[in-house]
Amino acid sequence: MLSVPRTKSIDLDRVIQTAAALADEHGYDAVTLARVAEQLGIRIPSLYNYISGLDGLRREMALWALRQLGDLKPDEDD
Known part of the structure; x- marks a missing residue:
């Protein structure tokens, strides 16, 4: 029997980070379910x-970005 190599497990955070990386590289409008699924190595229905x-x-991307901003430490020079 052929064994299929296991991919890194997928969770919501990984989906969001993948989408954010696509937006960073190609622009916000370039983020599609098809591109995110392709980057994750899954089919579009699995994203649901x-x-x-x-x-x-x-x-979710917007909420993730807000959380990232909340984690920033203020500049000590301010």
Whole structure:
């Protein structure tokens, strides 16, 4: 029997980080479910285990970005 190599496990955070990397590299409008799925090595329907669609992905990306900003430490020179 052929064994299929296991990919790195996928969770919501990985989906969001993949989408954010695509947006950073190609622009926000270039983020599509097809591109995210391709980068993750999965099929588009599998993304719906983590998000509710493109609008849901964009909402999660915005929330993720806000959390990243909240984690920034203020400049000590200010």
